[in-house]
């Protein structure tokens with residue numbers, strides 16, 4: 454199993470609609486991507502009956518243009534796969550491309566008209582946005598930043614159990630950033646709300662697009678600073694410290710939770726956390742970090 458990392462080979466973002474190399478396509482229908490049985494959503498050719506009109510450029514990877522297309526058809530040999538299912542069957546790079554495709558198709562379909570004056574809006578040529586020809590209003594794809602924090606006290610990690618999680622399933626503290634907050638404020642507020650404790654020495658670790666439906670997870674470490682842990686009874690029903698030798702089930706490879714926990718174990722000098730064989734499958738219906 455590859456170690457999760459932030460060293461994803463990123464798409465070169467290119468807003469021109471020129472196709473280069475061997476163009477590839479991601480077909481999106483009803484918020485899901487179309488894949489061949491057991492395969493990747495990156496298609497080398499468009500199926501019969503689906504043309505390139507309306508394609509949304511996603512970027513260029515290894516010299517090959519990748520575009521998204523919305524379709525109502527399910528061509529022979531393809532079937533819709535949700536991003537949550539895709540998460541457990543493709544690599545990190547393909548998942549990122551699939552997530553970008555679903556998010557941009559959703560943006561295209563929900564921004565057809567200017568929100569201010571109702572005029573039909575059009576894609577801007579020089580950036581990823583729609584513009585209104587009447588009032589000049591510009592709208593960008595929605596992104597909802599959310600913080601996720603590994604609170605530690607010595608070797609131990611603070612986990613919480615949301616009420617919707619099955620018994621025994623724990624998560625790191627996470628929540629959406631509110632208007633007017635810094636990321637640091639959001640971390641401190643979420644930790645105080647969900648676990649009743651204060652933290653200090655915040656350290657940014659990394660971020661991860663989380664297209665469920667349009668989050669960006671921003672991961673931190675924080676040191677426990679004081680207070681007695683307690684669940685709030687609404688967002689959390691249990692709060693516990695876990696030692697590296699006694700970790701709860703984790704969401705599995707590619708999740709930012711796993712990345713944060715692995716980094717903590719490296720800092721601690723503990724043996725690398727090894728997900729249980731089949732843990733990804735077991736957790737496929739798991740509560741995701743947020």
Ligand SMILES: [Zn+2]
Nearest residue numbers: 567570585588
């Ligand atoms: Zn307008």
